[in-house]
Amino acid sequence: MNALILIGLPVILGAGILVVLMLMARIMPPPADRKPQAADATVAATPVPARGPEYIKYQAQRILSYRRGLVVFLGLAILTAVELAIALTTGNLVPIAIIALGKAALILNYFMHVRTVWVEEAH
Amino acid sequence: MTAVSEHAHESPYDSYQWKTRTNRMGMWLFFLSETFIFGGLLVSRFFLWGGTRPHLDPWIPLAITIILLISSWAMNRAEMAIAYDDRKTFLRYLLVTAFLGTLFFLGVLLFEWGWHFDEAGQFVLGRHISPTDGVYGAVLYGMTGMHALHVLSGVIVILLIWNLGRKGHFSAERHWGVEATAIYWHYVDLVWVFFYPALYLIGTGVFPAGHG
Numbered sequence: 561m562n563a564l565i566l567i568g569l570p571v572i573l574g575a576g577i578l579v580v581l582m583l584m585a586r587i588m589p590p591p592a593d594r595k596p597q598a599a600d601a602t603v604a605a606t607p608v609p610a611r612g613p614e615y616i617k618y619q620a621q622r623i624l625s626y627r628r629g630l631v632v633f634l635g636l637a638i639l640t641a642v643e644l645a646i647a648l649t650t651g652n653l654v655p656i657a658i659i660a661l662g663k664a665a666l667i668l669n670y671f672m673h674v675r676t677v678w679v680e681e682a683h
Numbered sequence: 684m685t686a687v688s689e690h691a692h693e694s695p696y697d698s699y700q701w702k703t704r705t706n707r708m709g710m711w712l713f714f715l716s717e718t719f720i721f722g723g724l725l726v727s728r729f730f731l732w733g734g735t736r737p738h739l740d741p742w743i744p745l746a747i748t749i750i751l752l753i754s755s756w757a758m759n760r761a762e763m764a765i766a767y768d769d770r771k772t773f774l775r776y777l778l779v780t781a782f783l784g785t786l787f788f789l790g791v792l793l794f795e796w797g798w799h800f801d802e803a804g805q806f807v808l809g810r811h812i813s814p815t816d817g818v819y820g821a822v823l824y825g826m827t828g829m830h831a832l833h834v835l836s837g838v839i840v841i842l843l844i845w846n847l848g849r850k851g852h853f854s855a856e857r858h859w860g861v862e863a864t865a866i867y868w869h870y871v872d873l874v875w876v877f878f879y880p881a882l883y884l885i886g887t888g889v890f891p892a893g894h895g
Contacts, residue, residue, distance in 0.1 A: 576715065622767040626760060633756035640748060640879075644741065647884035656880045663876045671759050671869040673862075677711055 583678050632670045639663050703859045710863055714870055721874050724826045728881050731818040738888035739811055747790040748879050751834075754783035755872040758841075762865040768855040770848065777845040780868065784838040791831045796824070816891040826878055833871045840864050 643659045646652060668674045696702075761776035792798055797810025808814070814824040844864045847853065853861055 576718070618767070622763070622769065625763040625767070629756055629759040629763060632759070633752060636752050636755075637749065640745075640752065643880060643884060644745060647880070648741070651885070651887070653885050656884055660876055660880055664873055667755070667869055667873045667876065671755060672866045672873070677707060 628670065632666055635666055636663055639666075699857060706859055706863065710866065714866075717870065717874075720829065721878075724822075724829060725877060725881055728822050728826060731822055732886060734886050735889045736882065736886040737812050737816075737819040737823060738890050739883060741883055743790070743794045744879060744883045747787050747795070748875065750783050750787045750790065751872055751875055754780045754787065755869055757783060758865050758868045762858075762861055765848070765853050765858045765861050766855055773853075773861075774845060774848050777841055777848065781838050781841045781845065784834055784841065784868075788831055788834050788838065791827055791834075795827060812891055819889075819891040823882060826882060830871070830874055830878055833874070837864075837868050837871050840867065 639659050639662060643656055646655050646659075757776045757779040761773050761780060764770070764772035764776060795811075796808060797812075798806060798808055799810050801807050809816075809820075812820050812823060814820045841864055844853075844860055847860065
């Protein structure tokens with residue numbers, strides 16, 4: 561077990577560094593080669609529209625983004641409860657580790673917007 | 684200098700979009716370096732504790748975990764709010780996040796670490812387990828301490844962002860500061876996702892010497 565950790569962790573971290581370097585090489589060409597980024601950095605980089613159908617659509621998107629955050633939070637809370645239930649009953653490491661990885665994926669994808677690192681027009 | 688000559692010297696590297704892209708990359712590289720710290724602590728837990736853990740009340744960690752999860756949701760809401768130019772919601776939920784972060788920090792210090800007044804009226808540490816209780820105390824205090832330090836720094840940054848937002852900074856088009864703070868806060872939550880089961884759920888509960 562200890563040997564596995566000592567060997568496995570540097571391998572995983574090394575692979576992580578390699579992936580990051582590859583992403584950097586892929587997404588950061590010289591600016592001259594790049595098209596202008598309209599909605600690059602922000603979640604909703606368009607100005608608030610004036611009243612009318614566009615405004616209603618804009619507000620609907622805003623409410624949808626709030627709702628998505630709430631659903632992710634509820635998912636995380638349910639997974640935490642399941643984690644505790646498993647710990648109190650079987651205490652098995654494997655399902656707890658899988659659930660922890662699932663929670664991490666939710667946080668990385670929906671809360672930390674990890675895809676914005678490599679997707680040009682994210683959000 | 685005329686406007687035309689100013690334009691002529693404008694580099695594409697000066698654009699907000701380019702700066703945000705490089706800032707974002709720097710932020711994720713920072714997270715990578717942080718992962719080495721927290722990963723090292725996590726490895727030390729499994730190396731030193733193996734299939735055991737100190738026997739502790741599971742409900743206090745669960746309560747502070749839920750508080751941190753709610754704070755993550757509040758931070759996400761604040762970020763979404765400024766992305767849609769909803770400044771009122773943005774400021775309100777930043778305060779909610781800072782409050783819950785402070786609650787988490789105090790929960791760790793007062794309940795988990797057990798700062799309390801003893802019979803002599805001294806403010807002492809370790810109601811359940813103390814840092815000197817061998818590997819159990821050392822690892823538990825090391826991991827929770829390092830995490831709590833990040834929570835505290837996160838709360839400070841959130842309050843700085845709140846103050847800037849109150850003065851009119853940030854908009855739907857330009858809010859990298861908010862985005863960086865939000866992903867930092869979620870990173871703190873992400874770390875706890877692994878620390879919580881490693882410290883309180885996995886392994887057989889044992890009583891460290893002198894705490895039976």
